[in-house]
Amino acid sequence: MEQVHLKGHESEHETSLGIPHRKLLIWVFLASECMFFGSLIATYLVYQGKSLVGPYPHDVFSIPITSVSTFVLLVSSMSMVLAYSAISRGNIKVFRIWILSTAILGACFIGFQVFEFREFAVEGLTPRTNLFGTTFFTLTGFHGAHVTVGVIWLLSIFGFSFFKKFTSADSLSVDLVALYWHFVDVVWIVIFTVVYLIGVVEGG
Amino acid sequence: MDNRKTFIPLSILLPLLSALFIVIVGGGLGVIFMILYSTYLHEWGVIMLGMVFVVGVPVVAAIIAKKYEKDVN
Numbered sequence: 001m002e003q004v005h006l007k008g009h010e011s012e013h014e015t016s017l018g019i020p021h022r023k024l025l026i027w028v029f030l031a032s033e034c035m036f037f038g039s040l041i042a043t044y045l046v047y048q049g050k051s052l053v054g055p056y057p058h059d060v061f062s063i064p065i066t067s068v069s070t071f072v073l074l075v076s077s078m079s080m081v082l083a084y085s086a087i088s089r090g091n092i093k094v095f096r097i098w099i100l101s102t103a104i105l106g107a108c109f110i111g112f113q114v115f116e117f118r119e120f121a122v123e124g125l126t127p128r129t130n131l132f133g134t135t136f137f138t139l140t141g142f143h144g145a146h147v148t149v150g151v152i153w154l155l156s157i158f159g160f161s162f163f164k165k166f167t168s169a170d171s172l173s174v175d176l177v178a179l180y181w182h183f184v185d186v187v188w189i190v191i192f193t194v195v196y197l198i199g200v201v202e203g204g
Numbered sequence: 205m206d207n208r209k210t211f212i213p214l215s216i217l218l219p220l221l222s223a224l225f226i227v228i229v230g231g232g233l234g235v236i237f238m239i240l241y242s243t244y245l246h247e248w249g250v251i252m253l254g255m256v257f258v259v260g261v262p263v264v265a266a267i268i269a270k271k272y273e274k275d276v277n
Binding site for chain 2: 062064065068069071072075078079082086091093094097098100101103104105107108110111112113114115118119148151152154155156159160163
């Protein structure tokens, strides 16, 4: 088995709060992301039902398909937890398997989004069509961009694990990407509920 | 410092390769979904392939991981 050097996070410089600087930074970053997505969701809700021309949410949304893509993202979060668990136990091979699994599921979610955006365009919904199209594509497009960044981050860590020995600092890196990935997952749950489910029920 | 120098090209190369992976896998899957949607299966084709990923990827990962699970220090 390959050697993994894990000593916890004791070698990291800690803030006065008792957590490493990088971990505090990711929490502050995620807080700013909450405000970013909060304003995009609020914008969507403010303009909900105010489109003068179609297509409307109930004309284009396919809840069964989007539910499957939501499951893909939820399962990827479970996979991420198992990757972090493996690196915490010092098992680099198992870590690689689960982090690659997380990245594949993330790429699968992007595949769903590519398909969905194309189908919406075929049905006449583009960012220029109406207020629904503008707010919907802005919100889900930015979320898709965040998933893309997350997959790049996951695959980069996966790649780095082949080129250098893992230290406590690398264990923290996995912790940081896990926090980011779970955040992206939680944001999607909110988007799925607010945009898709409520959108279809209200018909706006 | 030497260590840092060694990893600078990797820190550029790996994200680029990762982006390429997303274009190929994400874009490729998107095209496959479109093809399945245009067949008689319609949205059921997309749902079935999606469910294959939801179930298949973690199951395959778990089977492979089980093989290496005993390697823990």
